[in-house]
Amino acid sequence: LAKTTQPISMDSYEGQEVNITCSHNNIATNDYITWYQQFPSQGPRFIIQGYKTKVTNEVASLFIPADRKSSTLSLPRVSLSDTAVYYCLVGDDNYGQNFVFGPGTRLSVLP
Amino acid sequence: GAVVSQHPSRVICKSGTSVKIECRSLDFQATTMFWYRQFPKQSLMLMATSNEGSKATYEQGVEKDKFLINHASLTLSTLTVTSAHPEDSSFYICSARDTDRDRETQYFGPGTRLLVL
Numbered sequence: 001l002a003k004t005t006q007p008i009s010m011d012s013y014e015g016q017e018v019n020i021t022c023s024h025n026n027i028a029t030n031d032y033i034t035w036y037q038q039f040p041s042q043g044p045r046f047i048i049q050g051y052k053t054k055v056t057n058e059v060a061s062l063f064i065p066a067d068r069k070s071s072t073l074s075l076p077r078v079s080l081s082d083t084a085v086y087y088c089l090v091g092d093d094n095y096g097q098n099f100v101f102g103p104g105t106r107l108s109v110l111p
Numbered sequence: 112g113a114v115v116s117q118h119p120s121r122v123i124c125k126s127g128t129s130v131k132i133e134c135r136s137l138d139f140q141a142t143t144m145f146w147y148r149q150f151p152k153q154s155l156m157l158m159a160t161s162n163e164g165s166k167a168t169y170e171q172g173v174e175k176d177k178f179l180i181n182h183a184s185l186t187l188s189t190l191t192v193t194s195a196h197p198e199d200s201s202f203y204i205c206s207a208r209d210t211d212r213d214r215e216t217q218y219f220g221p222g223t224r225l226l227v228l
Contacts, residue, residue, distance in 0.1 A: 034216060034217075036219075041202065041222065041224065042221055042222060043115075043117075043204045043206070043219035043220050043221050043222045044155070044204075044206075044219045045219070046216055046217070046218065046219075049216055087154070087155075100157060101147075101154045101155040101156070101157075102154060103153075103154050104154055
């Protein structure tokens with residue numbers, strides 16, 4: 001089971017780009033990397049998923065280096081509504097492996 | 112697509128009673144659903160994995176006789192907290208995988224806040 005390490009908290013200002021890095025040194029060959037966003041008293045929301053290189057969607061980009069031992073979630077031009085906890089999960093679709101949450105990163109976007 | 116609902120969203124009960132929480136995948140079939148518990152300011156903790164038509168698999172330290180899970184159809188899983196006590200008060204969240212489309216991604220329900228008095 002690939003353990004993940006993220007910064008506990010980050011602060012940013014509106015309009016800035018925010019990069020949150022997750023370390024997963026023992027990631028396995030079949031593991032995917034998935035990021036979720038959670039607001040208070042809500043279930044996590046899927047943001048982005050990748051296996052290698054770079055993935056981009058309408059809300060974020062995910063950068064994964066060649067060794068896949070880390071990944072970086074990039075949020076362009078954050079707003080106050082992006083204040084949330086962001087979780088990085090690593091695993092494959094085998095039973096149980098993709099579903100252990102670390103402590104996450106609490107992002108605070110300031111005006 | 113990939114919408115998961117939970118009912119109820121909030122429940123208050125007396126100590127010793129049982130509470131049932133429903134988790135439904137609204138627009139896809141989910142052979143596997145997951146149940147999590149989250150205490151304030153903490154991360155989600157996986158409680159069990161629910162597979163349609165078979166017994167749930169519980170994580171270490173989770174009492175299967177206290178947290179009964181039933182996954183009778185491809186769109187519904189239920190979690191029953193039996194003989195609830197104040198320490199069971201928490202935020203319970205389910206998730207489901209859309210196995211036909213995206214096997215690596217979970218879709219989460221909105222959560223159920225349980226308060227045991």
